Amino acid sequence: MGTVMPPVQWQAPEAILVGGSAGAIEVVSLLLEALPADFAPPVVVLIHLPRHRPSALDGALRGKCRLALREPVDKEPLARSTVYLAPPGYHLLMDPGPSFALSVDEPVNFSRPSIDVLFESAADVLGPRCAGVLVSGANPDGAHGLHAIQEAGGAVVIQDPEEAAQGAMPAAALALCPNALVLSAKGICRWVQQLSAWQTPNRRSAT
Amino acid sequence: MPGEFDIELPLLLEAIHLKYSYDFRRYATSSLKRRLEQALQNFDCRSLSALQERVLREPEVMRGLLAHLTVQVSEMFRDPSFYRALRDRVVPYLRTYPSLKVWIPGCATGEEVYSLAILLREEGLLERTLIYATDINPEALRKAEAGIYDLDRIADFSKAYCQAGGRASLSDYYTAGYDAAVFDKTLRESVLFSDHSLATDSVFAEVQLVSCRNVLIYFDRSLQDRAVALFRDALCRKGFLGLGAKETLTFSNQAAEFAEFVREERIYQKR
Incomplete structure (x- = not known):
């Protein structure tokens, strides 16, 4: 598969949001491993986890990722070159700033955190300045959120449902966002990698 | 340019404060917006303006809205x-x-x-x-x-x-x-x-x-x-x-x- 360049009028994302459920940890660790230490845009990862195994994700990702990796606290401003993991048991949202906000409202799509909640609030706050990536999962959470990002003008990418360990989540998103970019796990890595190159105006004019 | 919802939101919160003295004006916007979107569905209102009209004139709608705006799902011995x-x-x-x-x-x-x-x-x-x-x-x-x-x-x-x-x-x-x-x-x-x-x-x-x-x-x-x-x-x-x-x-x-x-x-x- 050739490299997919973002469109010319592309605006550097202030955040890259990655959602997934069953089968997502493998894809996300591949992605985080692929990001260089100077990768600038903050990456926010939300994977549904069994409620009582909160450390599963952290354990799988730490050591592979060259960027700072942590669960955000309430009102924490998004920082460059940092990967944020949605804490289990809370919805993760974005407030103007942008900074993180948390809630213990009812689960959405039987999930807390819910990908829809994160993606919709990011779309609201960041508009076209966010990118959404949805990968493997066995339930439809995230489809509406990805659609909201697309409606707000942000870039959206879906893991190929044929390739995903669980195709239901990407398939549901694809049904709502038929124009989304559909990529393999490796393609997603390459696509996200090049988002950093578009970060500064200097570099943009140099290309 | 802000959307209609973002224009109506502070107006509604001001109205609630003036009429009922509940002050949601400095609540975190992300969660508040979600809760209000649910309230719109629940009260079958097209817009926050329509909800505001009802909130101002029907105290029982305010009671229902209060439940929407303050609901928290807690647990015993959480953490x-x-x-x-x-x-x-x-x-x-x-x-x-x-x-x-x-x-x-x-x-x-x-x-x-x-x-x-x-x-x-x-x-x-x-x-x-x-x-x-x-x-x-x-x-x-x-x-x-x-x-x-x-x-x-x-x-x-x-x-x-x-x-x-x-x-x-x-x-x-x-x-x-x-x-x-x-x-x-x-x-x-x-x-x-x-x-x-x-x-x-x-x-x-x-x-x-x-x-x-x-x-x-x-x-x-x-x-x-x-x-x-x-x-x-x-x-x-x-x-x-x-x-x-x-x-x-x-x-x-x-x-x-x-x-x-x-x-x-x-x-x-x-x-």
Whole structure:
């Protein structure tokens, strides 16, 4: 598969949001491993986890990722070159700033955190300045959120449902966002990698 | 250019404040917007303006909206390690006071109130303690006072109780009915349930412990600062403040007033 360049009028994302459920940890660790230490845009990862195994994700990702990796606290401003993991048991949202906000409202799509909640609030706050990536999962959470990002003008990418360990989540998103970019796990890595190159105006004019 | 929703939002909050004195103007916008979107569906309103019209003229709509805007889903002994730290690290200090006052602001439906009451009873402190359990939602306060929880939630509560270092069995504290567990009413003999707003009201007592978990996350920074200043003023010197696992005073203008006491459990001590 050739490299997919973002469109010319592309605006550097202030955040890259990655959602997934069953089968997502493998894809996300591949992605985080692929990001260089100077990768600038903050990456926010939300994977549904069994409620009582909160450390599963952290354990799988730490050591592979060259960027700072942590669960955000309430009102924490998004920082460059940092990967944020949605804490289990809370919805993760974005407030103007942008900074993180948390809630213990009812689960959405039987999930807390819910990908829809994160993606919709990011779309609201960041508009076209966010990118959404949805990968493997066995339930439809995230489809509406990805659609909201697309409606707000942000870039959206879906893991190929044929390739995903669980195709239901990407398939549901694809049904709502038929124009989304559909990529393999490796393609997603390459696509996200090049988002950093578009970060500064200097570099943009140099290309 | 802001969308209609973003224009109507502050107008609605202003109207609610003028008419009913509930002040949601400094709530965190992300959660507030979600809750209002649900309220629009629930009340079958096309827009926040339409909702505002009804809120201003139909007090029962305000009551329903209040439930939407303040709903919190809590659990007994949520984050067991927090309660374990209270027991192991804070209780030894609390023992030194001849009488104790504890404030639980934003107590919602009371899960945390009963958790703390049980902990204090097991430590032999409940009899000399007065717990103020406050909230702005009268319906939630009624539920908190009733102390009745769905039976299907009890298994999780019991597990958390054990992880929190419970000394007996949670079933010692409730009577199981057909589909609900009714908590021992002697637990709430030491509890005063009362209406209080962290956004508009002031301090009403001197307390040794404030436990305010997952309430501040719904406030913006300025309202958080106001609430934490209230806690500072309510706490005695060297009194304790417990926050939720993902809440911190790091970004608060009151940070210098407190020292981290059990850092990983977000337990602070007033300087």
